[in-house]
Amino acid sequence: MAIISLVIMHELAVTQSILDISIRHAKEADAKRVTDINIVIGQFASIVDDSVKFYWDLVAEGTIAHGATLHFERIPGEMTCEACGHTFRPGDISFECPACSSVQVRITQGEEFRVDSIDVE
Amino acid sequence: MPTRIPVVEKILSANDRMAERNQNTLDQADVFAINIMASPGAGKTSVILKTLETLQGRLRLGVVEGDLASSIDAEKAAAAGLPAVQINTGGECHLDAAMLSDALPALPLSEIDLLLVENVGNLVCPANFQIGTHLNVLIASIPEGDDKPYKYPGMYRDVQALIINKIDLLPYVPFNMEYFRRGVEVLNPGLVTFAVSAKTGEGMAAWTDWLVERVKTK
C-alpha cells in the first residue's frame, strides 16, 4: 500500500511538469489550444504509468491544454556489449551479454525523459 | 488544423533549474551538501548520526531531514546540538528542489561546512529530482538483497557515491557481494563505494575521511 501511494505522488509532480512545459511552449507559439502532447519515457528513467492520465484531467482543467491527449512513447532499456558489440535488452536479474557472457556492457538507450513535441491550434 | 511544435524539453526541467539555484546559494555560503537516498529502513538516519558523531569537531555540520515518518530524525540531530531542519513533505515520496529551497533559509549556512540531507525513503523516484546538493549518495543495505541494482537501475545511475550498510549482517543474510557489485559497475562504472555498518562503526572511517577530503577540495 505504502509503495503505491508513493508512486502516485511522484506522478502528480511529473504530470504538473508536463503541463507547465506544454503551456509555456504553446504560448510562445501564440497557440490557442494544445490538442496533443508527445512524451518520451525510457525504461530506466522513471516509472510513469496511467495515473498520469488520471491526474491530467485534474491539473489541466481550466488551461489551454485542457482536453489534450497524452501520447507516451516508451523506450525499452538497451545495453551494448563492449566486448562483442552485441545490443540487447537487459533482464532484471542480470546485465550479462547474452551473446558472449561479458559483463563489460553499457546502457545505450532507455534514459529518455522528455516532452518531445506538442500539437497546437 | 493542428500544428506540431517541437519541444524536446526534459520533464522536471523546472526542478533542475531550481536545483541549480540551490547549489549557487550553498556555494555562496561555502557549504558542501550531500543528498542521501535509500529505501525505507536502509539506514539513512543511522549513517547520518554516525557520520555526525565521527566528524564532530572536524567539520561544522548541519542536517535536513526529509523522511516521511516524523520529526524524530531531526530531533536526534538537534539533540546533538546541530542545526537541523525537518521538511514535512506532506506525503510526497521524494524531496524536490523547491522543498530544499524553503529549508535553506532556516539554517545558519555561514556556520555550516557540511550539510547532510536525508531524502524520503524510496527507490522509485528520488533520483529523478535533483535538489541542488554537490553529491548524491545512495545507501543500499544487506537485508534488501543483492539484486537491487538490477531491479532499480535508475537509482544507481545518478549517484556519486554508494554506501553498502549493515555489513554486520553479512554472516546471517544471503548476499552475493560480487553479483551486487557487478550490477553496480555496469550502471555506474568506477562508482566510489563504502561497505559499512552504522551499528558497529566498521568502515565508517573510510567514508568520513573521503567526505572530509571532498569538502576540503570542493
Ligand SMILES: Nc1nc2c(ncn2[C@@H]2O[C@H](COP(=O)(O)OP(=O)(O)O)[C@@H](O)[C@H]2O)c(=O)[nH]1
Ligand atoms: N544490524 C544493523 N542494523 C542497522 C544498521 N544501520 C541501521 N540499522 C537499523 O535499521 C533500522 C532502520 O534504520 P534507520 O537509520 O532508521 O533507516 P532509514 O529509514 O533509512 O533512516 C533501525 O532499526 C536501525 O537500528 C547496521 O549497520 N546494522
Ligand SMILES: [Mg+2]
Ligand atoms: Mg530515517
Ligand SMILES: [Zn+2]
Ligand atoms: Zn558480448
